[in-house]
Amino acid sequence: MSMADRDGSIWMDGKLVDWRSANVHVLTHSLHYGMAVFEGVRAYKTPEGTAIFRLQEHTRRLLNSAKIFQMKVGYDADTLMAAQCEVVRANKLESCYLRPLIWVGSEKLGISARDNTIHTAIAAWSWGAYLGEEALAQGIRVKTSSFTRHHVNVSLVRAKASGYYINSILANQEATALGYDEALLLDTEGYVSEGSGENVFVVRDGTIYTPDLASCLDGITRNSVLQIATDLGIPVREKRITRDEMYCADEAFFSGTAAEITPIRSLDDREIGSGARGPITKQIQETFFAAVAGKNPKYRHWLTLV
Numbered sequence: 001m002s003m004a005d006r007d008g009s010i011w012m013d014g015k016l017v018d019w020r021s022a023n024v025h026v027l028t029h030s031l032h033y034g035m036a037v038f039e040g041v042r043a044y045k046t047p048e049g050t051a052i053f054r055l056q057e058h059t060r061r062l063l064n065s066a067k068i069f070q071m072k073v074g075y076d077a078d079t080l081m082a083a084q085c086e087v088v089r090a091n092k093l094e095s096c097y098l099r100p101l102i103w104v105g106s107e108k109l110g111i112s113a114r115d116n117t118i119h120t121a122i123a124a125w126s127w128g129a130y131l132g133e134e135a136l137a138q139g140i141r142v143k144t145s146s147f148t149r150h151h152v153n154v155s156l157v158r159a160k161a162s163g164y165y166i167n168s169i170l171a172n173q174e175a176t177a178l179g180y181d182e183a184l185l186l187d188t189e190g191y192v193s194e195g196s197g198e199n200v201f202v203v204r205d206g207t208i209y210t211p212d213l214a215s216c217l218d219g220i221t222r223n224s225v226l227q228i229a230t231d232l233g234i235p236v237r238e239k240r241i242t243r244d245e246m247y248c249a250d251e252a253f254f255s256g257t258a259a260e261i262t263p264i265r266s267l268d269d270r271e272i273g274s275g276a277r278g279p280i281t282k283q284i285q286e287t288f289f290a291a292v293a294g295k296n297p298k299y300r301h302w303l304t305l306v
């Protein structure tokens with residue numbers, strides 16, 4: 001079933017509209033040139049009711065993405081946060097994935113159509129484990145991509161921009177066509193950057209390492225993992241990581257809103273550690289899932305009840 005053929009409502013330019021009529025014209029600027037910004041956000045069922053995970057951080061990143069591209073958004077953070085809560089309630093979703101999107105309208109199709117209307121929409125739907133339920137326990141097989149992640153002056157990597165996902169699609173399509181579950185992209189100098197839709201971590205001798213933010217998205221789950229690891233007394237370090245350091249790591253995992261915490265079993269057919277989910281990965285994963293489910297009071301501030 002196409003994403004368009006669902007029932008429910010979508011928040012669009014300030015009001016809830018019927019899901020199937022939330023449409024844009026084929027001559028919409030963003031459809032042709034890819035300048036649109038979006039977020040991936042999750043809401044989870046908690047003992048207090050449904051709560052959106054790190055809503056403020058996601059909304060701030062969405063507005064920063066628009067700012068980087070000089071897109072004048074017609075709504076402030078408070079309005080967008082309230083709208084995200086409203087969409088979850090209106091669709092009666094207990095746990096779900098939200099997709100806020102800000103795009104350039106159809107008035108003109110010149111390359112930099114400054115006067116085009118900037119539109120905003122927020123949809124929400126049920127979406128389970130992005131890489132598969134069993135992947136969360138068993139881990140996945142990853143392939144280093146033949147595609148390179150963005151150069152910081154080719155793509156402004158602090159923005160989560162739609163057009164950047166051509167790079168992600170090419171990488172993911174190549175890896176899955178070869179029978180792997182996900183791609184790992186290297187940066188322009190050949191160091192590990194991130195997955196096609198995830199940040200990456202490796203564990204070696206009890207320390208967690210992750211690439212710095214030079215070429216990868218400033219992930220909110222990545223930030224949560226760093227906080228959780230620190231709280232668990234696990235040393236964390238940002239450093240340049242080479243693909244063969246990953247081959248020789250004890251553990252590795254992806255983090256992301258859709259992917260949550262997904263162990264990496266192997267990279268380029270080199271088994272990582274024992275090939276099973278490692279103890280530190282398991283500890284991070286369990287603490288993360290307890291946090292999003294509202295079962296760990298230490299992280300209650302990360303939750304916004306809808």
Ligand SMILES: CCC[C@H](NCc1c(COP(=O)(O)O)cnc(C)c1O)C(=O)O
Nearest residue numbers: 040197198199217219220221256257258
């Ligand atoms: C289809 C996936 C889109 C989106 N990917 C999120 C994502 C991340 C992780 O960032 P965060 O932890 O803030 O989610 C890292 N890196 C990239 C390229 C991403 O697309 C997601 O919702 O996970």
